[in-house]
Amino acid sequence: MDVEGGRAAVSVVGGDLRHLVGRDGEVLEALQELTRLAVLAQTGERSRLMLDIAGHRAARRTELTERGRRAAEEVRTSGQRLVLEPMSPFERKIVHDAVAAAGLTSESEGEEPQRRVVVLPS
Template identity: 70%
Template sequence: MTNESDIAVEEEVTDVAVETNEDVESDDLLVEEGEIAGDYLEQLLDILDFDGDIDLDVEGDRAVVSIDGGSDLEKLVGRKGEVLDALQELTRLAVQQSTGERSRLMLDVAGWRAGLRNELTELGTETARRVLETGERESLRPMTPFERKIVHDAVAAVDGVSSESEGVEPQRRVVVLKD
């Protein structure tokens, strides 16, 4: 004989199990994306005769692939990351061709994006603190959507200020305001 509390507990356990299964399936798909991307990039490195170690990871809801170790890798970053952006898009297309699904994979080469993320986080935090202190809004230089997101996240971590994007691509920029 089961009572209502037993049924409620069973339902909760079932809900948790379903969420866990969905999370595992999602992670499995992201790992698959990373493996496909890794194979694609490994072939590219072989064609270019570049040395590099490929590292696969999952961060949040996206696969992250990093290439590190080779002295020629800076050529794959290019000026202001332009070559890296193009390579990331080609890699996403290779994943999409294989899986049939659009990929949000993030590619980093020689730690360039990781370094940029640190710089932009610092910029966002410093700007937010300055705006909080002076009360005057500040506009930052034009940035890509990736760069703006990092700055917005850094500003959001500081109480008393907010940020928004203004302008039209490619001149769109972050503006930090006191609340």
């Protein structure tokens, strides 16, 4: 367990944990939500705890940072807004941060689970 950006971060490591991650991290997301609900039940306070299993979330963060950087470069070159694929709130936050670090702005549009990042030209 660690603290990253003011939120508790729990990493589960071990043998073959792919079944706890699931396709596209779906099981991981469900386990994180159940963990947050357990914290709420015990403390009466909401938790922003981040759960990572087998390094899935860390690897995904690296992929999404690169995706945001490439999207910003594409928008800078084309001058056109770019609509990305649907993402979870965790994923969108990483892309928004990468786009901002590249000097452009972005926004989210749509409704869950089809909410997506739109990278805007400057």
